[in-house]
Amino acid sequence: MATIFILARLAHEKVTAEARAIRRDLGNATGRLHVYFRLVALLLALGSAGCLLIQSATRGMASQSCFSRLQMVWLLFGLTFLGACFLFPRSFYKRHLGIILSLVYGLLWGVLLFGTKIQGARSWYRFHGFCMQPSELAKPAFLIAFAWFWKWAEKWPFQARFAAGALFAGLWMLPIILQPDWGTTMIYALTTLVLLYCLGMNWRQVLAVLVPALAGISWALARHPYVRRRFMAFFGTGGDLSAVCWQAMQMRDCLIKGGWTGGLFAEPSSFVYVPYRYNDSIFAAAAELLGVAGVLPLILLCLGWVGYCCYLAGRHASRWTYPVYLGAGVMLSGQAFVHLAVNLGLMPTTGINLPLISYGGSSLLTTLLIIGLVERCAWEDKQEEASSMAIAVVSTPAPREKAPLVAGTPLALENGE
């Protein structure tokens, strides 16, 4: 009884302290609200464009409007999550990292036992018609955990830190490989590789990471004939591979038919034959509808996002947020580029969504959570930078006094992070 009382008391104190911290944080929220509303307006516009595209791409299907309506619901739901991301300071994620990691990693392993198999991969939880893909929702948690791990291990020797970082990412990807979800694994692997490179890995270490990655790809090719067939189809080294090439051929037809200006109001002829034209092949369907001129902004937007993240990483980042920015940039823009490359026939066919545009609740929520996380971190970094400049101005010494050498510089601030 006494134990229960003590536990309840501790829980109460923790919740009260948390609420107090959030209230304190909200007290200084006016600037953040401006950022949030601007961001919501932009994302709502982009997400609505995605819904319209889904609605147009599903023409001729029996359940046409079902996809776009559901996507709109997910979008509104996701924007609420984005608000939650803005509400919690990044110290919240650091404090509760253990809980977040246990929950997300548990979900990743749990799907192997309790998940539903769709298209050969046991990657989905399904409850009464509601589906959730934990490997998608784990992406923001991966970024937070990797950044935390990197900062936590900063006293380690250089080599050990890289090896441990690669091992951490490998362990994170293991349940996703076992599902097996190759597309998502590829995105995680790409993000890890880029993060390790940007965090200072030299070329020898890059090779040391690439060798096991190539071994893993070889294993997947040997073990899963359908993956092998896709690669053979892509490199043109197989026999009759028409069934494997179907999707790639139809997507190519869409791109050719779309031309420079597309045929939004013309009778659809090519994209109705493309499988998964509301998610995995949405770029090809969009190219037929809008043409090169219409889809060019999508490519620029993807480039713009990674550019923005690189700018934040170079300009404002602390040691914790640097991997978060770059990881978020690679995760979303890298995924978008892989989607585009598959749709344009530059890569073997694999099921990858176009973030924010393709149909899929888990993917949309994840995208919005990552954007929310980046914006929150950027806002806090800017606030810290502004306050450090103020400190520097206040502490500017009188001409003949001895000045503190580095007080107020970003390097000094990082020590107190």
Place this chain on the structure above:
Amino acid sequence: MAGTIVQTMPGAVAMRRSVEERRIRRAWHLLIVFAVGAVVLFGRLAWLAHHVSGQQEALRAKHRVSQELWIPGRRGRIVAADGRVLAWSERRFRLLWRVPDTLSEALAERTECAQIQELAPLLPAAAALPTCLGREVVLEHDLTLSDDILHSVSAWAPATVSLHAYFVRQTLPGAPESALLGEVELDDEHGLERGVSGLEKRYDQVLRGRLVCLRMIADGRQAMVMDEKSEGERGNGDDIHLGEVSP
């Protein structure tokens, strides 16, 4: 404190600065790689839109076939508390032949069908053909997936010979609960089984299968895929266990 460290270890600051600069430089490397990727993607897009001849694609588009099939899901089972399956559904097939309108065509098609070993004994006699012209003749009932004739027909028979699927509800003979189970009937419009009495009627909402939409598409190269749609994997009805529900 930081100032003290810097004063005593100027090399450390220089090293930290070089690390910071390297991180910023590498972030820019990343952006350059993505910019090159964007140029490649745009180049490919523009090449496809401008340079590829549409002749081959137009030919393939001409031979495209697209068809949507609504297939009824199987009704769920009724399972006793001790695990015995009391009622279950089996998918059966009816073999049909749409006899051509003219006698000469009907005779030619009959000769073609007679070359399929399993189909030959089921065909109507040549003398009886004049009475069947333009009609759909049932050649066989209650075929199951294990019958060889199904595979022969789907592989070799002309398009006028077709298979019609339907469900048959089976019950465990001699089970004491048989009287409680009740009856089902087939919904003519969709081919789904519907409970009309007993437990079959009481738990109809749980047991009843749903329609599954399959999209079959093919092009001039005979490539074909099945595109499962929204109700894809939820077509079959759920089982009920008499230990969990009150009979």
